[in-house]
Amino acid sequence: MKHFLILLMLTVLAACVSKEKAVQEYPQQVPAPKVSNEQNVTEPLVAPFLVDRIPVFPGCDENANKPQLLRCLSQRVGRHVQRKFNMQYFTSRGIESHRIMASFVISSDGHVVKVTSNEKIPQLLQETKRVLLSLPKMMPAIQNDKAVATSFALPIRLVVK
DSSP states (O other): OOOEEEEEOOBOTTTTSOHHHHHHHSOTTSOOOEEEOTTOOEEEBOOGGGSSBOOBOTTSOTTSOHHHHHHHHHHHHHHHHHHHOOOHHHHHHTOOEEEEEEEEEEOTTSOEEEEEEOOOSHHHHHHHHHHHHTSOOOBOEEETTEEEBEEEEEEEEEEEO
16 A cells, blocks of 8 residues: 655745844835735735744644744644645556645634645645645734734645655
């Protein structure tokens, strides 16, 4: 029987930019882009490197520092995707590996509200959206003592062994 191995790494959009440099290059007075969820509600989108606290996945220590929270978020999202992603499309076609680049928004109420991907195969795009939209509600990102929406990128490498 083949074993499924999903290698995941959660990367923060523009993570290599330091917060100080980002604040200098992108002043907070600049209007933030808007995101919308399925209920057509729009809210400002704040870059993860600008928030005071990133979203907290259930089970992660909300008092941890930013790198620890990011590591915990990454591990928990990876575990969720690994458990929930249906690999039947690959096994039925004999595909051994595939790469998907997805991004998602965690809204100010803690739900994943928008999933996008570069995936061209409709079945895999739909599966990626299904899995990421099924992430549990999280504590939202905090900026200036206010809950804000923030986006993340998720490169997914699917390997059938």
